[in-house]
Structures are given as structure tokens and as C-alpha cells.
Amino acid sequence: MNGNVLIEVNGLKKHYNKGTVKALDGVNCVVHKGEVLVIIGPSGSGKSTLLRSLNLLEIPTGGSILFDGVDITDPKTNINLHRQKMGMVFQHFNLFPHMTVLRNMTIAPVKLLHKPVAEAEKKAMELLTRVGLADRANAYPSQLSGGQKQRVAIVRALCMEPEVMLFDEPTSALDPEMVGEVLDVMKELAREGMTMVVVTHEMGFAREVADRVIFMSDGVIIEEGSPKEIFESPKEERTKNFLKCVL
Amino acid sequence: MVSVVLHGSFLVYPEVKINKRKGMVISMTVISTTAITDWFSSSLADFGAKLQMVFVEEDRYQQMIRGFLNTLQITAGALGVGIIIGIVVAAIRSSYDKNKESLKLRGGVGYHILRILNLICRFYLTVIRGTPVVVQLMIAYLIIFASSKNGVPVAIFAFGVNSGAYVAEIFRGGIMSIDGGQFEAGRSLGFNYLQTMWHIIIPQMFKAVLPTLCNEFIALLKETSVAGYVGVVDLTKAGNIIAGRTFNYFIPLFTVALVYLALVVILSWLVGRLERRLRRSER
Ligand SMILES: Nc1ncnc2c1ncn2[C@@H]1O[C@H](COP(=O)(O)OP(=O)(O)O)[C@@H](O)[C@H]1O
Numbered sequence: 107m108n109g110n111v112l113i114e115v116n117g118l119k120k121h122y123n124k125g126t127v128k129a130l131d132g133v134n135c136v137v138h139k140g141e142v143l144v145i146i147g148p149s150g151s152g153k154s155t156l157l158r159s160l161n162l163l164e165i166p167t168g169g170s171i172l173f174d175g176v177d178i179t180d181p182k183t184n185i186n187l188h189r190q191k192m193g194m195v196f197q198h199f200n201l202f203p204h205m206t207v208l209r210n211m212t213i214a215p216v217k218l219l220h221k222p223v224a225e226a227e228k229k230a231m232e233l234l235t236r237v238g239l240a241d242r243a244n245a246y247p248s249q250l251s252g253g254q255k256q257r258v259a260i261v262r263a264l265c266m267e268p269e270v271m272l273f274d275e276p277t278s279a280l281d282p283e284m285v286g287e288v289l290d291v292m293k294e295l296a297r298e299g300m301t302m303v304v305v306t307h308e309m310g311f312a313r314e315v316a317d318r319v320i321f322m323s324d325g326v327i328i329e330e331g332s333p334k335e336i337f338e339s340p341k342e343e344r345t346k347n348f349l350k351c352v353l
Numbered sequence: 354m355v356s357v358v359l360h361g362s363f364l365v366y367p368e369v370k371i372n373k374r375k376g377m378v379i380s381m382t383v384i385s386t387t388a389i390t391d392w393f394s395s396s397l398a399d400f401g402a403k404l405q406m407v408f409v410e411e412d413r414y415q416q417m418i419r420g421f422l423n424t425l426q427i428t429a430g431a432l433g434v435g436i437i438i439g440i441v442v443a444a445i446r447s448s449y450d451k452n453k454e455s456l457k458l459r460g461g462v463g464y465h466i467l468r469i470l471n472l473i474c475r476f477y478l479t480v481i482r483g484t485p486v487v488v489q490l491m492i493a494y495l496i497i498f499a500s501s502k503n504g505v506p507v508a509i510f511a512f513g514v515n516s517g518a519y520v521a522e523i524f525r526g527g528i529m530s531i532d533g534g535q536f537e538a539g540r541s542l543g544f545n546y547l548q549t550m551w552h553i554i555i556p557q558m559f560k561a562v563l564p565t566l567c568n569e570f571i572a573l574l575k576e577t578s579v580a581g582y583v584g585v586v587d588l589t590k591a592g593n594i595i596a597g598r599t600f601n602y603f604i605p606l607f608t609v610a611l612v613y614l615a616l617v618v619i620l621s622w623l624v625g626r627l628e629r630r631l632r633r634s635e636r
């Protein structure tokens with residue numbers, strides 16, 4: 107099992123306000139290559155903080171994160187290079203409003219990977235076609251629906267050919283009728299073998315797609331296991347209570 | 354009121370006043386129309402002669418044009434310098450405000466470098482915004498570039514450094530107004546801080562502050578009118594020189610005022626159009 111560990115989190119801590127707020131209080135977990143890891147838990151339990159620590163959008167106050175065997179919390183590692191291999195999808199899409207869909211997708215490969223523009227655009231068009239948005243390539247983000255924006259955000263991250271995709275509540279800002287189209291894209295991605303870490307409240311998605319589920323509360327992992335274990339026979343009281351509320 | 358024309362060359366204004374003591378008083382004002390046209394044409398000819406004397410004799414209009422071009426050159430140059438300084442200072446200041454916590458956590462020298470750069474920027478902003486631009490201009494000309502004979506580059510430098518302080522704060526406000534998610538999206542793709550600034554934040558920031566920036570440009574245009582202090586013949590100085598040479602103050606000074614006014618009105622109109630265009634593209 108150790109051979110295919112992609113991310114290893116050891117004793118991760120994130121304290122705010124001189125330790126009075128413990129968003130993360132000693133988290134240990136691993137992400138294996140090719141697996142879909144879903145993180146669930148009540149609001150404020152530290153799910154976003156954990157996910158955002160994985161690519162150092164949040165700088166932890168303690169512990170370490172190994173990515174491909176390299177400690178990325180070490181100040182000497184070049185975090186920008188590692189972030190290129192970790193795609194991230196945000197709740198609020200965060201598309202660049204001053205660029206077309208195509209430019210949103212090609213700017214990073216062109217500027218960072220020094221891909222020729224034509225090659226980057228070809229790849230972007232392929233991805234857009236796969237998510238059914240080829241005809242919107244020259245639209246601006248403000249001309250897209252929420253579901254379309256999030257699909258573009260996903261393929262924008264994919265353009266960098268990342269080793270792992272991080273999703274922070276990708277469907278929480280969407281109108282209900284648009285949730286499905288985004289989840290479908292994520293399911294297909296999972297089928298293709300992409301390594302994914304997903305924070306979500308979509309329990310149906312977790313049950314169907316996850317290889318492993320982590321339940322967090324108060325900055326620590328309470329329980330982890332297969333979707334079957336977590337959803338059908340949770341061991342911890344807090345997991346049971348949470349699931350009673352959301353299912 | 355009734356005006357009666359007599360013989361075609363007189364205007365009569367009968368005026369009726371009710372006076373409590375004297376009763377009704379009817380007064381007649383009779384003005385020769387030829388007198389008016391005479392006065393008008395003679396003063397017009399006089400004005401023409403004065404214009405001729407002020408601007409045409411000794412080709413003095415060329416001095417005005419040179420002054421006008423110098424004013425434009427100094428304003429445009431200073432704006433360029435100001436924008437460059439403004440971007441750098443605003444990037445450092447907002448980077449410090451945004452990243453100091455995470456940089457402190459990450460350790461290393463980055464935090465200390467940024468802290469010192471931020472201090473330098475704050476010193477610059479305080480000094481420049483706390484002293485009059487004329488004094489800065491004279492310090493630049495008489496002390497920093499004491500060996501320079503040409504005032505125009507010195508004026509561009511001085512006004513640019515001055516304007517940079519104001520532009521920096523405009524830009525910083527613009528950067529702060531951009532959604533933090535834009536930074537995060539840029540960084541998560543692998544752009545470093547400066548690349549994120551350059552490709553993602555600054556283009557959006559420019560759009561947000563463009564009207565304010567244009568107003569700074571208009572203010573700068575008027576501020577350059579003190580360039581005469583360092584031997585630059587700008588528009589104002591040209592008017593002043595001509596006034597001194599011809600002993601006619603009215604024509605050159607009002608001409609100068611009108612040129613500034615026209616420039617400002619045109620620029621303001623363009624800014625207004627720009628603002629409407631930007632608002633429309635946001636929808
Ligand atoms: N910048 C911050 N300053 C202080 N507390 C914070 C900050 N960011 C997050 N927190 C706290 O950390 C905890 C975890 O937040 P978060 O990871 O966003 O939770 P979740 O994503 O599970 O809802 C919350 O209690 C939140 O209030």
C-alpha cells in the first residue's frame with residue numbers, strides 16, 4: 107500500500123488567534139494514487155482548512171505534508187511547482203472574469219509549462235468538448251450559468267494535467283438543478299482514475315463515488331472508512347449524529 | 354419694453370417708472386446704433402491688433418505651442434513614471450498586508466525582505482504626500498539633478514515620483530477590491546505571487562480604477578503648471594513670459610486658462626464615456 111501513497115499528512119495543526127481557535131488539531135491521513143477521498147463533517151469542522159492546507163493555501167502551524175515524498179511544508183521546497191500538480195476547484199468557481207473561457211484554461215499551461223498556445227488550446231478544446239462546453243470557448247465567465255462556470259473551473263485545473271484534484275464544496279453555490287451536471291463531470295473524472303480529494307455535502311456522491319470517507323469534527327478526524335462502513339455502520343457517536351442530520 | 358427705431362440708426366428705450374413722490378416718470382434713452390457698431394468694430398480691431406501684438410509679433414505663438422507641448426510631455430511622462438511606481442508600491446504594500454501572516458509562519462528571509470520593502474514604501478508615501486509638489490520639484494532640480502540643464506526630464510521625474518504616491522494608493526485600493534478567490538485561483542494553478550499579480554490581479558485592478566486614474570491624470574495636468582519654477586517653459590510659463598514681454602496680461606493668461614480648461618473638459622468627458630462603457634461591460 108505504501109508504494110502508491112500520493113499525499114501523507116502528519117499531525118497537521120492550524121491554530122488561529124494564538125491557539126484559541128484550533129481549525130485543525132493534529133490530523134493524520136493519507137491520499138492514495140487513483141482514489142477518491144471524500145471529507146464530510148459539520149460546518150466549521152476544519153474540512154476546508156485541511157483541503158486548503160494540502161496545497162498550502164493555508165500555511166499550517168504544525169505538522170507536515172508529504173506530496174510525492176517531498177515535505178511541502180518545508181520553507182525550502184518550491185510550493186509553486188507542487189501546486190502545478192494539484193488542481194483545485196473552489197465553491198465560488200473563481201474563474202478569471204477578464205478572460206474568455208479558453209484563455210482561462212490556457213494561461214497557466216502557456217505561462218507556466220511553456221506550452222505552445224496552439225497546443226494548449228487544442229487540449230483545452232478537447233476538455234471543453236468532453237464537458238459539453240466547446241461552443242462556449244470564447245464566452246466570458248459572466249455569460250455562463252453556475253453549473254457551466256464550475257465545469258469550466260474543473261477543466262481549467264485539468265489543463266495543468268495535475269496528479270490530484272482538490273474540490274472544496276464544488277456544488278454548494280449552485281442552484282439545485284445544476285448540481286447534477288457538475289457531479290457527472292466529477293464522476294467521469296473518478297472513473298478515469300484521477301486522484302481526488304472532495305469536501306462535499308452531497309452524501310449521494312460520497313456513497314456512490316468515494317473509495318474512502320473521512321468524517322471530521324472540531325479539527326480532528328473522528329472516523330474514516332469505506333462509504334459502506336461510514337454510512338451504514340458508523341462507530342462513533344458524533345458520526346451517527348451528523349449522518350442523522352444530513353441523510 | 355418697447356424699443357422704437359428712429360431713422361434706422363437710433364435705438365430708443367422708453368422706460369416708465371412709478372415714483373411715489375413724483376408720480377409717473379417716463380424717461381427716454383436714445384442710443385445711436387452707429388455708435389454701438391463703431392465701438393464694437395473699433396474694439397474688435399483693437400483686440401485683433403492686441404492679439405497680433407501678443408501672439409504673432411516675434412512669433413510668440415510658437416512659444417505658446419512649445420509650452421503647450423512641454424505641458425503635455427511632462428504630464429504624460431509623469432503619468433508613465435507614476436503608474437510604474439504606483440504598481441510596484443501597491444504590489445509591495447498589498448502583498449505585505451495579505452501575506453505577512455502566512456510568510457511569518459513559513460519562516461525564511463521572505464518575510465523580512467517584504468517587511469523592509471513595505472517600510473520603505475510607507476516612508477515614500479508619507480514624505481511625498483506630506484510635502485508640496487513645488488518643493489519636491491525644486492529639490493529635484495536644484496539638489497538631486499543640480500548638474501542638469503534640461504528641466505523637462507527633471508520635471509517628469511519629480512511629478513512622476515509625486516504622482517506615483519497617489520497612483521499607488523489608487524492601485525492599492527483597486528487590488529484590495531479584487532475578490533480574494535482570484536488570488537487563490539491564480540496561486541492554486543501554480544503562479545507565484547508576482548505572476549498572479551501580473552496576469553490576474555492587475556488587469557482587473559486597472560479596469561476597476563481606470564476612472565479614478567484618469568482623474569489623477571487631470572489633476573496632474575494642472576499641477577504641472579508650476580514647472581516654471583525649474584526653468585521649464587510649460588504652458589503657464591509661456592503665458593507668463595509673453596505677458597511680461599508685451600505688458601498685456603489679459604490675453605495671454607486667459608488663453609492659458611482656456612487651454613487648460615479645454616483639455617480638462619475634454620478629458621473629463623472621455624472619462625465619463627469610459628465609466629459608462631465599463632459599467633455596461635460589467636453586466
Ligand atoms: N482566518 C481565520 N481566523 C480565525 N478562525 C478561522 C479562520 N479561518 C477559519 N477559521 C476557523 O476554523 C474553523 C474551521 O474552518 P473551516 O475549515 O472553514 O471549516 P469547514 O470548511 O469544515 O466548514 C472554523 O471554526 C473557523 O471559524
Ligand SMILES: [Mg+2]
Nearest residue numbers: 153154155275
Ligand atoms: Mg468549508
